[in-house]
Amino acid sequence: MTLTTQDNFATQLAEFDKIQSICKNLMQTPHYRKLGEEGIHVIMARAKALGIHPFEALNGGFHCIQGKVGMSTEMMAALIRQRGHSITKDGKSTSECVILHGKRKDNGDVWTCSFSKEDAIAAGLWGSPTWKKYPQIMLYNRCMSMLFRQLFPDLSLGTGYVEDELKEITKTGDYAKSEELKVEPAEVIEAPKPAVISSEQREELMDVLENTSDEYRDSVYAALKKFNPPIHSLIDLPIILYYRVRDAAIKNQIKPETDIQKDLQEQEFYEER
Numbered sequence: 001m002t003l004t005t006q007d008n009f010a011t012q013l014a015e016f017d018k019i020q021s022i023c024k025n026l027m028q029t030p031h032y033r034k035l036g037e038e039g040i041h042v043i044m045a046r047a048k049a050l051g052i053h054p055f056e057a058l059n060g061g062f063h064c065i066q067g068k069v070g071m072s073t074e075m076m077a078a079l080i081r082q083r084g085h086s087i088t089k090d091g092k093s094t095s096e097c098v099i100l101h102g103k104r105k106d107n108g109d110v111w112t113c114s115f116s117k118e119d120a121i122a123a124g125l126w127g128s129p130t131w132k133k134y135p136q137i138m139l140y141n142r143c144m145s146m147l148f149r150q151l152f153p154d155l156s157l158g159t160g161y162v163e164d165e166l167k168e169i170t171k172t173g174d175y176a177k178s179e180e181l182k183v184e185p186a187e188v189i190e191a192p193k194p195a196v197i198s199s200e201q202r203e204e205l206m207d208v209l210e211n212t213s214d215e216y217r218d219s220v221y222a223a224l225k226k227f228n229p230p231i232h233s234l235i236d237l238p239i240i241l242y243y244r245v246r247d248a249a250i251k252n253q254i255k256p257e258t259d260i261q262k263d264l265q266e267q268e269f270y271e272e273r
Contacts (some may be wrong), residue, residue, distance in 0.1 A: 038195060039064035046159055049247060055060040063163045067195045067239040070161035073144040079155045080148070087147065098139040103150045111151040115143035184264050197242045205246050211253045220245065
């Protein structure tokens with residue numbers, strides 16, 4: 001097993017700095033300025049992890065709301081078919097109910113999802129202007145994102161939500177807490193602090209790092225302390241760094257002893273043959 005050294009982790013952070021530089025340049029363009037520097041960064045990071053061209057992601061393929069990244073249903077369908085999987089619309093679908101069937105190429109797994117007018121009413125969605133104008137499109141979007149998350153999670157890596165779902169999450173989930181904070185006019189002038197990871201994300205990251213070597217963990221914390229301002233604790237880790245640190249740590253997890261023994265037994269078996 002090969003462990004990532006501090007030098008390798010420094011290289012990964014150098015990529016982060018490169019993306020940060022690109023973000024600053026894109027912020028000079030009105031179109032990308034609407035996404036904000038943080039939005040541009042997290043979208044580019046997710047696109048890189050999924051093997052998607054960054055400008056395909058930035059130009060409508062992905063969206064970012066309060067640090068949470070989602071993607072359009074067009075991008076979802078493109079990824080599914082690009083990987084050789086399939087998705088079909090049931091002939092029984094109507095303007096009040098959309099039914100989709102998905103099938104994986106690699107293992108043959110199949111899944112069916114539906115989203116109806118009744119589902120939209122129960123979720124408090126049906127009365128909104130967009131749902132009144134485009135009911136079938138909105139039903140399709142919700143059905144598609146459900147199927148995408150359930151059958152193709154390896155193609156989303158946590159981004160399998162459409163834009164209106166993310167807006168709903170920010171109003172009802174953990175992100176809603178930030179909207180309740182009232183800021184005095186005099187404080188608005190101050191430079192905003194970068195959004196940091198949630199307590200759930202911090203716990204997940206700690207669990208992942210716990211299963212890496214001491215050398216690797218030391219290299220991670222040493223690298224974070226080199227930022228300006230220094231990051232001394234995961235509590236202060238910006239959301240734009242979360243996915244890069246987490247994904248790198250997952251790749252460097254140490255195999256449990258039972259897995260190592262299994263690998264050795266398999267190796268001995270083939271050598272005997």
